[in-house]
Amino acid sequence: METPDPAQIRQQLQQLEEDHGDLKTQLSIIRISEPIFSPDAENPGPSPSKRNSDVSALDNPSPASLVADLAHYKELFSKLRFSYVEQVTKEKFLRAIVGDPPLVVGHNENVELEGQLAEVKAELKARKEEVRMMIEDMEKTARDLASRYKNVQLQMTQLQTLPESIENLESTIATLRAKQSSDTHASSSSQNLPLPATLSLLAEREAELAALNRQLAAVQNTLPRKTREAEAMERELSILERRKTDAIYQAKEAQRKKQEGESDGLEEAGRWYRSAEEALKNLVGVEG
Secondary structure, three states: OOOOOHHHHHHHHHHHHHHHOOHHHHOOOHHHHOOOOOOOOOOOOOOOOOOOHHHHHHHOOOHHHHHHHHHHHHHHHHHHHHHHHHHHHHHHHHHHHHOOOOOOOOHHHHHHHHHHHHHHHHHHHHHHHHHHHHHHHHHHHHHHHHHHHHHHHHHHHHHHHHHHHHHHHHHHHHHHHHHHHHHHHHOOHHHHOOHHHHHHHHHHHHHHHHHHHHHHHHHHHHHHHHHHHHHHHHHHHHHHHHHHHHHHHHHHHHHHHHHOOOOOOHHHHHHHHHHHHHHHHHHHOOOO
């Protein structure tokens, strides 16, 4: 399948815009957003029911302003319909009572009219339901079209920047390929060996790896014993450190007492041991 050319697609879109006009101007809601004026009044005066937002909505229509205008006009039409029904009813009543002869409506006629009215109301209700469903379908379709239009606008924006991005990527790919080629030529000869030599080198590396794995397994087996020995040596070392500290302290104390002339008992003990040694030698007849 042939890859589409972004430049060609962009050119086709520009040609469509030139042939059919700008898409933004065609998708306009000006017509349905225009305020409703009386067709008979050439210069309509200001109406208290007219909202100040009609002019701004006409200048810059939006879905939110259209919804507000629609609610406003529905309220006006509801009031207008009520006034119309009231005026027509009054007119018919007055004509009936002032006519010659007066129009008198009997009970049977009222019952018949009520039956017809019920049928008309039922038909009107069904028509309203159909209109409501049609409006819901139209709103759903409008939202779908709006979402698709936004996606098209986003894709067109991306399409404008796509050729430049493609050129940059192609330039980067060419640079990387050139760098890879130079690195391949400058690499060691071991990376360009034929298949038999490569297999032999691979076997040697695998043998070395197996030997290293065996050594590692042996070290891992002796690790717990060495760890216990190291812990025992650390305990013995801590005991010796404490003894060393005590001996240093005692030596410093003895030196201090000797310098201060204070007897620590060691000298007397030495003289006593010497005299005892002389006495024992004399007793056993050993000459010194």
